Amino acid sequence: MENRLEKIKKQLHTSSYKLTPQREATVRVLLEHEEDHLSAEDVYLLVKEKSPEIGLATVYRTLELLTELKIVDKINFGDGVSRYDLRQEGAAHFHHHLVCIECGSVEEIQEDLLEDVEAIVEERWNFLVKDHRLTFHGVCRNCQTKHAEVTPLNPEKTSI
Amino acid sequence: MENRLEKIKKQLHTSSYKLTPQREATVRVLLEHEEDHLSAEDVYLLVKEKSPEIGLATVYRTLELLTELKIVDKINFGDGVSRYDLRQEGAAHFHHHLVCIECGSVEEIQEDLLEDVEAIVEERWNFLVKDHRLTFHGVCRNCQTKHAEVTPLNPEKTSI
DNA sequence: CTAACTGCAAAACGTTTGCAGGTGT
DNA sequence: ACACCTGCAAACGTTTTGCAGTTAG
Numbered sequence: 001m002e003n004r005l006e007k008i009k010k011q012l013h014t015s016s017y018k019l020t021p022q023r024e025a026t027v028r029v030l031l032e033h034e035e036d037h038l039s040a041e042d043v044y045l046l047v048k049e050k051s052p053e054i055g056l057a058t059v060y061r062t063l064e065l066l067t068e069l070k071i072v073d074k075i076n077f078g079d080g081v082s083r084y085d086l087r088q089e090g091a092a093h094f095h096h097h098l099v100c101i102e103c104g105s106v107e108e109i110q111e112d113l114l115e116d117v118e119a120i121v122e123e124r125w126n127f128l129v130k131d132h133r134l135t136f137h138g139v140c141r142n143c144q145t146k147h148a149e150v151t152p153l154n155p156e157k158t159s160i
Numbered sequence: 161m162e163n164r165l166e167k168i169k170k171q172l173h174t175s176s177y178k179l180t181p182q183r184e185a186t187v188r189v190l191l192e193h194e195e196d197h198l199s200a201e202d203v204y205l206l207v208k209e210k211s212p213e214i215g216l217a218t219v220y221r222t223l224e225l226l227t228e229l230k231i232v233d234k235i236n237f238g239d240g241v242s243r244y245d246l247r248q249e250g251a252a253h254f255h256h257h258l259v260c261i262e263c264g265s266v267e268e269i270q271e272d273l274l275e276d277v278e279a280i281v282e283e284r285w286n287f288l289v290k291d292h293r294l295t296f297h298g299v300c301r302n303c304q305t306k307h308a309e310v311t312p313l314n315p316e317k318t319s320i
Numbered sequence: 321c322t323a324a325c326t327g328c329a330a331a332a333c334g335t336t337t338g339c340a341g342g343t344g345t
Numbered sequence: 346a347c348a349c350c351t352g353c354a355a356a357c358g359t360t361t362t363g364c365a366g367t368t369a370g
Contacts, residue, residue, distance in 0.1 A: 013345095016349095017349085017350095018343085018344055018345070018348095018349065018350070019344080020343075020344070020349095020350065020351080021343095021344095022350085022351070023350090039334090040334080040335080041334080053351095053352080054351090054352085055351070055352040055353065056335090056352090056353095057335090057336075057337085057351080057352070057353080057354095058350085058351060058352070060334095060335065060336075061336090061350085061351085064336095074238070076236045076238060078234065078236060080333070080334065080359090080360080081333095081334070082334085082335085098281065098285060098287045101290060107285065107287070109281070109285065113277045113280060113281075114277070116276070117273045117274070117277065117294075118296070120273060121258070121269070121273075121296055125258060125267065125269065125301075126301040126304070127258045127267070127296065127298055127299070127300055127301065128298045128299040128300075128304055129296050129297075129298040130261060130297050130298040130299065131296070131297040131298070132294065132295065132296050132297065133293065133294070133295045133297070134277075134292065134293070134294045134295075135292065135293045135294075136278070136281055136287065136289050136291070136292050137289075137290055137291040137292065137293070138287055138288045138289040138290040138291070139287070139288040139290065140287055140288075141285075141286040141287065144286070144288055173370095176324095177324085177325095178323095178324060178325065178368085178369050178370070179369080179370095180324090180325065180326080180368075180369070182325085182326070183325095199359090200359080200360080201358095201359080213326095213327080214326090214327085215326070215327040215328065216327090216328095216360090217326080217327070217328080217329095217360090217361075217362085218325085218326060218327070220359095220360065220361075221325085221326090221361090224361095240334090240335080240358070240359065241358090241359070242359085242360085
C-alpha cells in the first residue's frame with residue numbers, strides 16, 4: 001500500500017506535479033477503497049473525514065489530474081455521476097464491470113476478455129484500438145439466489 | 161420508415177401511453193437520424209425545425225419514456241451529455257461503438273462480438289447478463305490516413 | 321370527461337472556474 | 346522566490362420538476 005503510494009508520488013514528480021497533503025489524502029482514500037467505485041462527492045466526504053479543511057474543487061482537480069496521468073480511470077455507469085477507479089498496477093487495459101440491475105452492486109473483472117474482439121475490430125473496421133469500456137448489465141450472483149429462494153425451482157436462465 | 165413508426169406507436173399504446181404530436185415528431189427525428197448519436201439538445205433543435213412550439217422538457221420526457229420502453233438506448237461517451245440511439249429492429253443486444261479520440265467521430269458496430277465473452281462471464285462469474293455497453297476508444301480509419309499523409313494512400317470510404 | 325400530457329420557468333444537479341491567498345520544491 | 350496549488354463561492358451546462366393549462370383516448 002505504502003509501496004503504491006510511493007509509486008504514485010514518483011509519477012506525480014516525474015510529470016512535475018507537486019505532492020500536496022490534499023493530493024496525498026485523496027490518493028490514500030482511493031487506495032483504501034480500491035474495490036469501490038467512488039464518485040467525486042464520495043471521495044470528497046471520505047477525504048474530509050481525515051482532512052476536514054479540503055475543498056470539493058480540489059478533489060475534482062486531483063481526480064482530473066490522476067485521470068490524466070492514467071493512475072485512475074473515470075467511468076460512467078449511466079447514473080448522472082462520474083466514478084473514479086484506480087488502475088491495476090501495470091494494467092495495459094481498463095478492466096470490465098458487472099453492474100447488477102437489481103441491487104446496484106458493481107463487480108470488477110480484471111482479466112482482459114477482449115483480445116480477440118479487439119483484433120477483429122482492428123482488422124475488419126480498420127480502427128486502431130487504444131482503450132475500451134465494457135460493462136455488463138444483469139443480475140449478480142446474490143440477486144439470482146434471492147429469486148431462487150422465492151420460487152425454489154431449478155435455476156434456469158430467466159428470459160428478459 | 162412509416163413501418164417502424166407504426167410499430168413504435170403500437171408499443172406506446174400497448175403500454176397505455178398516448179401518442180401526442182410532440183412524441184411523434186421526436187420519434188421521426190430519431191428515425192431520420194439513426195446514424196447519428198444525438199443529445200437531447202440536438203433532438204430538441206431538430207424537432208423544433210418542424211414543430212417550433214415544442215419544449216425542451218417534453219423532449220427530455222419523451223426520450224426518457226422511449227428509453228424505458230427500450231425503443232432507444234441512452235449512452236454516454238464521457239463528455240457531459242447523454243446521447244440517444246435507436247435500437248435496431250429486433251436487436252436483442254445493444255450495438256457497440258468506435259469513438260475516435262482525434263476527430264470525435266462515432267462509428268457503430270451492429271454485429272454482436274460479445275457472444276463468447278458473455279458466455280464466459282455467465283459461467284465464470286455467475287452473472288446473468290441482460291445487456292452490455294462496449295465502446296472502443298482509438299483512432300479511426302480517416303485519422304490514421306491523415307497521419308500517413310506523407311505517403312498518400314488511396315482514399316478509403318469515409319466514416320460518419 | 322379526465323388522466324395523461326404539455327410548455328414554461330425555476331430549481332437541482334454535478335462539475336468547472338476565477339480569484340485572492342497560501343505552500344511545496 | 347515563484348510557480349503551482351488551494352478554498353471558497355459563483356458560474357456553468359445539463360437535466361429535472363412544479364405548476365397551470367391543454368389534449369388524446
